[in-house]
Amino acid sequence: MRTSVADVAAEKLPWLAAPLRRALETQSAHALLLYGPSGVGQFELAMALAQGWLCESSTVPIGARPCSVCASCRLVHAHSHPDLLILAPEAMRGSLGGAAGEVEEGGEDRSGKKKPSKEIRVDEVRVAVAFTLTTSARGRGKVVVVHPAERMNTVAANAFLKTLEEPPGDVRFLLCSAAPDALLPTIRSRCQALMLRLPVPAEAVAWLAQQGIAEPAILLGASGGQPQEALARAEFGIDASAWCALPRRVAEGDVSALRGWPLPWVVDALQKLCHDAASMAAGAPPRYFPAAAISGSGDLESLLRYGRDLGRFARHVEHPWIADLSVESLVAQGREALQTPRSLRRNRQI
Ligand SMILES: [Zn+2]
Structure with a gap:
């Protein structure tokens, strides 16, 4: 993923602005499942929401957060907010930043070389569970972002479920998924679902053009209308x-x-x-x-x-x-x- 945690503001992905504002103003569930096609921006929306919930601005209205300038927002940008934890597969962690603490490495490939795991494993979930049990450092609650939630293996998902069923008081969970059917039904049922749609083609083409992509309509078509997928291919050289x-x-x-x-x-x-x-x-x-x-x-x-x-x-x-x-x-x-x-x-x- 190219969009780093520092780029969480929905202004980077304009089609997320409306869902972000709605979610900030209306969502009070302790667990939200953000789902939709890959490349639409579940993770970016989750990060913007987390930042909005943790934002400490005294002047910016809730629906217009995050403010991007308060101490809390700056900590999120610096990947060092003490009340925000990102639970992601080891293989994705470098590109996301700010993920759960160090755990044992993944399996081995045929040559015996260690490979970063593409799954979220139970030891990583335990780090997240321990995180939820400590008091909020800045007094605005805590947020755990799970991305992609379907990458939790069965053992990890069951360990996570227990915390989701009996959440500590001031913790909120944001689960991102492009394949919600692959989640345990018991996990899905404990989350408020929030579906993200692809932006209309004209909006996605304009956004790709802003990123400097030539002939954006062709690359958007190549990606089935998913703008971030189109950008990834363009940046790769296709x-x-x-x-x-x-x-x-x-x-x-x-x-x-x-x-x-x-x-x-x-x-x-x-x-x-x-x-x-x-x-x-x-x-x-x-x-x-x-x-x-x-x-x-x-x-x-x-x-x-x-x-x-x-x-x-x-x-x-x-x-x-x-x-x-x-x-x-x-x-x-x-x-x-x-x-x-x-x-x-x-x-x-x-
Ligand atoms: Zn702020």
């Missing part, structure tokens, strides 16, 4: 022309088109390409690529089969044994699916 060239290059079996991309992005891009090629083969408009970029003439059945294969692969995409070799194989399959001419398909049916 620009509009690389995205638009992808269908042709995959149809040519050109693996270099995807070289260096994180594997989940490779699979995501191929799934989107497959989706759009199948849509066009069925006479429907594409969703993620401009229509002119989809030049393949693959037949629908081959594309649907490829889509099923990609879906199966996507479920294992974070397994450590999946290597670059998989990308070659996926592109080879893509080439075949995109190039199976419809006339050939008809001949086969005869």
Whole structure:
């Protein structure tokens, strides 16, 4: 995640301003579940809310907080507020800042090298529980932000549930999730749910343009309308022309088109390409690529089969044994699916 804790103010993500104001003015639940599509800003809203609740301004009305200048707001910006704790997987902690204290390292990969855990583990939850049991240092209560909440493994989630069921008096919890169905139902049921929607395309395109992104509408389309996902791809170096060239290059079996991309992005891009090629083969408009970029003439059945294969692969995409070799194989399959001419398909049916 590129937006750091220092960038929590909703002015950075303008579509969060209204939900932030509403939540500050109306939410009194001790636990809130902020959910919505990934890239819409659950974590940023949670941080802005936490900062707003902890804000010590005597002049700024509640709905307009955080003030960004009081001592409490400055501590949040400096990642050192004593009453705010971020519970996040070790693998994400560097980019979020201010997370729970040091715990034992994660598992090992095949080479025996230690890897940061992508889960929130029970020892980390225990650090958070201990945090909730101490008195608020600045007298405005305490806040625990859990991001992403679905990354708590089962043991961790059960340990967390006990605190959620019997919360200490002045602690509030903010759970962020892009996959609320993956949470324990008992955790979901103890939270007030607050759904975030994607900004309208015009607002998201304007925001991306402000970030200096060229041809923002194409990258927004590539990200299914999720502006922060679009920004992440742009910052990684995937620009509009690389995205638009992808269908042709995959149809040519050109693996270099995807070289260096994180594997989940490779699979995501191929799934989107497959989706759009199948849509066009069925006479429907594409969703993620401009229509002119989809030049393949693959037949629908081959594309649907490829889509099923990609879906199966996507479920294992974070397994450590999946290597670059998989990308070659996926592109080879893509080439075949995109190039199976419809006339050939008809001949086969005869
Ligand atoms: Zn303040």
